[in-house]
Amino acid sequence: MSNTDPQSKSFINYSEKFYNLLNNSIKDMVHTVMLVDDEPDNIMLLRRALRKTKGLNIVTANDGEEALQKVRELNGHLTLIVSDQRMPKMTGTEFMKIINNEYPNIMKIIVTGYSDVDAMIDGVNDCQLNYFLIKPVDVEDLKLIMSECISLFELKLSKNILSKDLKELFFTTIKSISSALDAKDTYTHGHSHRVTLYSLILAQELGVDEIMMEEIETAGLLHDIGKIGISEGILCKPGKLTDEEYETIKKHPSIGKKILIGIKKLDKVRDWISTHHERWDGRGYLEGLKESEIPLPARILAIADTYDAMTSNRSYRKGLPHEVASEEIQRCSGSQFDPELVKVFMKVEHIFKEAVKDPIEYYNKYSVLSKSIEHKE
Numbered sequence: 073m074s075n076t077d078p079q080s081k082s083f084i085n086y087s088e089k090f091y092n093l094l095n096n097s098i099k100d101m102v103h104t105v106m107l108v109d110d111e112p113d114n115i116m117l118l119r120r121a122l123r124k125t126k127g128l129n130i131v132t133a134n135d136g137e138e139a140l141q142k143v144r145e146l147n148g149h150l151t152l153i154v155s156d157q158r159m160p161k162m163t164g165t166e167f168m169k170i171i172n173n174e175y176p177n178i179m180k181i182i183v184t185g186y187s188d189v190d191a192m193i194d195g196v197n198d199c200q201l202n203y204f205l206i207k208p209v210d211v212e213d214l215k216l217i218m219s220e221c222i223s224l225f226e227l228k229l230s231k232n233i234l235s236k237d238l239k240e241l242f243f244t245t246i247k248s249i250s251s252a253l254d255a256k257d258t259y260t261h262g263h264s265h266r267v268t269l270y271s272l273i274l275a276q277e278l279g280v281d282e283i284m285m286e287e288i289e290t291a292g293l294l295h296d297i298g299k300i301g302i303s304e305g306i307l308c309k310p311g312k313l314t315d316e317e318y319e320t321i322k323k324h325p326s327i328g329k330k331i332l333i334g335i336k337k338l339d340k341v342r343d344w345i346s347t348h349h350e351r352w353d354g355r356g357y358l359e360g361l362k363e364s365e366i367p368l369p370a371r372i373l374a375i376a377d378t379y380d381a382m383t384s385n386r387s388y389r390k391g392l393p394h395e396v397a398s399e400e401i402q403r404c405s406g407s408q409f410d411p412e413l414v415k416v417f418m419k420v421e422h423i424f425k426e427a428v429k430d431p432i433e434y435y436n437k438y439s440v441l442s443k444s445i446e447h448k449e
């Protein structure tokens with residue numbers, strides 16, 4: 073897509089509109105600013121100076137404890153806190169340290185007396201202050217610094233919204249491709265989602281980190297993407313496949329690899345997808361890799377894929393019971409499957425047995441990608 077073609081232009085226009093919409097809605101937002109000081113005169117002075125500033129909601133507190141309580145009541149929905157350093161009950165840096173741990177997005181300014189500077193510098197890194205100012209502070213200077221903090225907050229907010237939207241777009245696209253794939257192969261309806269679920273159960277038991285869980289989820293949803301390149305006549309053939317047809321089906325991991333080439337974010341996932349039909353003993357395809365030559369997620373996918381192939385219904389036969397599938401997986405330990413992973417499977421097979429009854433509900437429970445979208449506000 074070049075920058076001059078109509079599709080590209082409409083995309084750029086759309087992006088600009090989106091940015092403008094986003095920026096305008098952020099610019100229109102009301103910012104809550106908290107002033108914390110045990111000297112009521114200081115608060116009054118600043119409050120008066122800020123009186124004519126549009127879009128500000130001012131909240132005040134006389135000490136750190138009261139301020140903390142108010143921030144919690146607001147669920148951290150504040151843009152900026154300006155606090156005095158020397159106060160009864162809790163110092164400004166002690167208070168800001170708690171704020172930084174609980175609500176890291178809030179901007180923080182501390183105003184301190186000259187004699188407290190050394191003591192405060194130690195606390196600065198702990199509470200990630202945006203500014204500390206030494207008294208006496210000119211109110212107009214403080215207003216300028218506050219408006220800089222508010223702009224920084226808006227910038228961070230729009231960045232968070234954009235990255236959350238991008239992640240959501242990525243996830244929904246992957247899910248749509250996966251659903252389209254499942255719909256193409258009528259015999260294995262819902263297969264990609266179930267394989268993803270079983271892979272996530274195994275990966276969670278292995279204790280892999282959150283990023284890898286997300287990648288395994290992506291790989292599960294896309295593991296058979298190469299079947300897009302296989303004709304429905306072969307994929308949906310009710311009877312036994314001829315040798316030639318079987319050889320065609322065996323091409324799907326390499327077709328999948330080609331489809332995903334060039335998508336940088338999916339580099340690892342692509343390698344796992346292209347090796348999900350390798351076997352522990354080296355007798356699988358595409359390349360006959362064996363044991364640890366096969367990436368761990370591909371070995372996980374292999375167990376999940378086979379378990380689903382055995383337990384799901386086909387038009388010509390009913391799915392096998394969990395116990396039969398489990399026995400078969402154990403029988404193939406060390407030949408088709410990684411024996412250590414089969415041990416992991418044995419530990420969690422009770423979850424498989426339950427999940428197979430309601431895979432959609434279980435998938436929602438195990439999906440890491442959907443949770444990461446919900447939580448990245």
Ligand SMILES: [Fe+2]
Nearest residue numbers: 295296348349
């Ligand atoms: Fe496959």
